[in-house]
Amino acid sequence: DAKTTQPPSMDCAEGRAANLPCNHSTISGNEYVYWYRQIHSQGPQYIIHGLKNNETNEMASLIITEDRKSSTLILPHATLRDTAVYYCIVRVAGNNRKLIWGLGTSLAVNP
């Protein structure tokens, strides 16, 4: 599975959009981009995933560049409860494969 690079930390003002970048320059054609987050003292939580088209759900939007070498997770109106570590993971789709985690981005949403 391809490696990802994320900034170690970011800040965002409450109510503003939080844009979390992820670089995955070695991604291959059959690898998806997944995002999870982990709020302090809780287990990780799935957010969204995509292959090459932009995706949106009730939690966030995922923008993948045309060359697929990077992506951005967008939380459109960040709240204090969005303060968490956000993990970008790249892997081949397929049922029930393990996730390989990096260090993620620690997002602090400030009032």
Place this chain on the structure above:
Amino acid sequence: GAGVSQTPSNKVTEKGKYVELRCDPISGHTALYWYRQSLGQGPEFLIYFQGTGAADDSGLPNDRFFAVRPEGSVSTLKIQRTERGDSAVYLCASSLSGLSSYNEQFFGPGTRLTVL
């Protein structure tokens, strides 16, 4: 509905002791995963079950670690002769098995293991 549950939430033991950590997956989920997470790090894969069998145990660090899932539901992670370096949060996750391209993993709250 009920999510993934893990017991105990905290476990303190002494070096050299044996511990068991339990995971109750979401009902109907056939896939079950164990990860461990050290402070400031992302989760580290340990083992994955599909039904009763371990489909991938490549993440188990050594033969002191063992996991079972005898009836394809509840799983127990067993650690023998614990060492201080085993101290971490042990996370369990479960997911559906099906034909979709991705089945998200649902995580429990973890068991914090401290080896003194």
